[in-house]
Amino acid sequence: MTQERTAREVDTALRQDDRKGLTLENSFAGVTSFLRRRYTKDLQGVELAVTGVAFDTATSNRSGARFGPRAVREASSLQPYTPPYGWGFDPLSENVITDYGDLAFDPGRPQDFPAVLQAHIALILDAGTGTLTLGGDHFITLPILRAYAARFGPMRVIQFDAHSDLWADDDPERIDHGTFMYKAVREGIVDARHSVQIGIRTECSDYLGVNVIDAFELHEHGPKAAAAKAREIVGDGPCYITFDIDALDPGFAPGTGTPVWGGLTPNQAAVMLRALDGVALKGGDVVEVAPAYDATGATAIMGAHVGTELICLYCRALQGQGT
Numbered sequence: 001m002t003q004e005r006t007a008r009e010v011d012t013a014l015r016q017d018d019r020k021g022l023t024l025e026n027s028f029a030g031v032t033s034f035l036r037r038r039y040t041k042d043l044q045g046v047e048l049a050v051t052g053v054a055f056d057t058a059t060s061n062r063s064g065a066r067f068g069p070r071a072v073r074e075a076s077s078l079q080p081y082t083p084p085y086g087w088g089f090d091p092l093s094e095n096v097i098t099d100y101g102d103l104a105f106d107p108g109r110p111q112d113f114p115a116v117l118q119a120h121i122a123l124i125l126d127a128g129t130g131t132l133t134l135g136g137d138h139f140i141t142l143p144i145l146r147a148y149a150a151r152f153g154p155m156r157v158i159q160f161d162a163h164s165d166l167w168a169d170d171d172p173e174r175i176d177h178g179t180f181m182y183k184a185v186r187e188g189i190v191d192a193r194h195s196v197q198i199g200i201r202t203e204c205s206d207y208l209g210v211n212v213i214d215a216f217e218l219h220e221h222g223p224k225a226a227a228a229k230a231r232e233i234v235g236d237g238p239c240y241i242t243f244d245i246d247a248l249d250p251g252f253a254p255g256t257g258t259p260v261w262g263g264l265t266p267n268q269a270a271v272m273l274r275a276l277d278g279v280a281l282k283g284g285d286v287v288e289v290a291p292a293y294d295a296t297g298a299t300a301i302m303g304a305h306v307g308t309e310l311i312c313l314y315c316r317a318l319q320g321q322g323t
């Protein structure tokens with residue numbers, strides 16, 4: 001940017017030409033990209049692109065996650081006045097992070113959706129750019145992982161979730177948010193032995209070799225121990241973090257389709273995400289925010305904070321690669 005930024009500039013999402021910097025815009029007004037990043041399809045030099053996938057056709061209970069991306073973007077406008085607290089660096093000023101906008105798809109053709117989403121993510125990855133995706137229900141993570149595995153090989157997944165999403169489903173035509181991980185493991189695009197699910201508190205008959213830190217273990221031993229265990233499981237290979245907002249307790253995040261009590265507190269999630277610093281993060285997502293079930297807006301605020309932490313983890317991984 002050539003001109004001095006004034007303290008109440010408007011619509012930085014459309015005007016932030018250098019694509020870096022904190023936002024001085026009124027939080028309650030203007031175009032709400034994620035963290036007021038530049039809204040652009042230009043991926044030249046972009047290190048991380050935020051994209052929305054407003055798809056909830058695969059929900060088994062309450063739909064509504066199609067409104068997640070918009071709600072999380074709006075909630076994120078409360079944040080970007082200052083660097084994320086306690087990280088010791090400012091990814092918003094030091095890294096090129098943009099908002100790529102939402103996936104375009106025909107809701108009347110759900111059978112086409114997996115390929116359309118996979119191509120969308122692959123296009124971004126082919127530019128050398130990572131993705132942070134705002135969902136959408138948890139099915140979206142399957143086509144995303146297909147695109148990631150095509151580029152990086154089998155991914156080591158850290159999944160925050162109340163549910164394992166490992167229900168057996170051998171019908172390739174089915175689109176179901178409760179079976180995305182089953183298909184991902186079966187397809188070999190996830191390295192189960194180096195993957196871990198955190199916060200599980202619903203039954204699963206077969207984890208297919210995926211490691212589990214269930215909610216009871218987490219509450220008994222604490223978030224730092226859980227994160228340390230997860231770090232050890234994941235190791236140094238290419239990592240993807242998928243955060244189902246229903247990992248949080250519905251007392252904090254009721255705006256989701258399949259809530260289960262006994263979940264994570266926001267603080268436990270914050271401590272764990274921070275303690276995952278050092279994983280070779282290639283991308284991530286925040287899914288299952290269904291704002292209509294939460295009159296307070298808290299769920300979307302949680303989703304926005306998770307997104308910010310994923311950005312920090314991603315940019316720290318870039319620093320580790322010396323790029």
Ligand SMILES: [Mn+2]
Nearest residue numbers: 138161165244
């Ligand atoms: Mn899930």
